[in-house]
Amino acid sequence: MNLRRLRSFVALADELHFSRAAAKLFVAQQSLSKQISQLEAELGTPLLQRTSRKVELTPAGEVFLAAAREVLARFDQGVAEARRVGQGERATLRVGFIVGAALELTTHILTEFIGRHPGARIELHEFGFVDPSAGLADGSTDVAFVRLPSSAHGLTTTPLFTEPCVVGVSASHPMSRRERVRVAELLDEPIAIGRTDDSVWRDFWTLAEYRGGQRARNLVETHSQSEEVEVVAAGMACSITPAAVRRYSPHPGVRFITIGDHPGSVVAVAHHSSRTNALAASFVDAAVTVRDRETQILRTIQDAPDVR
Known part of the structure; x- marks a missing residue:
C-alpha cells in the first residue's frame, strides 16, 4: 500500500466521479481505476460501489477514508517540518x-x-x-x-490537577454572604454558559448530571469570561466556574462561593x-x-x- 493509492482514493472519495478525480490527479481514468482496484485487492474488501450512474463509498470505504486522510495529513506535515528544518528554520x-x-x-x-x-x-x-x-x-x-x-x-x-469549582453570584444575591453552597441549591438559578457546540463541556458547567436527565432551561449564553463576569455582576445569572477566578478575575460586584459537593474541574x-x-x-x-x-x-x- 503506498501514498499514491491513498491519494487516488481520497481524490475519488471527494469527487465520487472517476473522470473528475482523474483530471484532479492529472492521470488517465484507466490509471485511476487500476490504483483503486489494487487498493481494494490489498485491503480485501470493496471501498466503492460503482454503477453506470454514480459512485458511492461502501461502509468500509467510509472508515478507510478517515484513516487515509489522517495518514496523508501526518505525512504532509512531516514533509513540511523536515523541509523547514533542513532550510534552517526553527521547529x-x-x-x-x-x-x-x-x-x-x-x-x-x-x-x-x-x-x-x-x-x-x-x-x-x-x-x-x-x-x-x-x-x-x-x-x-x-x-x-x-x-x-x-x-x-x-x-x-x-491530567495535571483537579481544581475546585465555585459559583459566581451578584453581590446583591441572597447567597452572596454564604461561604459554601450545595449543587441542589443552584439548580433553579439562571446559569451563564459560554457559547459552544461541545455538549459534554456545556453539560458539565450547567450541572446537567444533577438534573435527572433534564437539561437546564434558564441559560444565558456568553462569548468570553469577561462577558460572563459582567452578566453575573448585573444579577442576570450565576456562573459555575473554576476557583482560580478568585485570583485571576476578581470583580467588586461578584462573590465567588465554594460548591461543597461538586467534583471539580480537571485541567489536562x-x-x-x-x-x-x-x-x-x-x-x-x-x-x-x-x-x-x-x-x-x-x-x-x-x-x-x-x-x-
Missing part, C-alpha cells in the same frame, strides 16, 4: 489554551520545555468558549491546555492522537515533570481556600 510548536491555561503551572511548564528545546519556537494561541479543545479538534494547534470533560474525539489527555495537557509529533510529546513530558515537581503550587491550586 515550531503551536500551543493552544483556554482562559487560565494551567494556572500557576503554565510559566514553569513553558520554561521547562524551552530549556529542553532552546532552538524551538513556541506559538501561543488563546481560544474562547466556542472551542474547548483549544484548536486540537481542527488541527490548528499541536498541543493544548484543556479543561475536561469535552466531547472532542481522538484526544490523548494527561492534550494532543490529538493522530497528529502528535516529537515536540508535542516532549511538551507533555515537560508538563508532567513540572506537575510532579511543583507540589506546593499544586496544593495552592487544589486546596482553593474560601477567600472571596
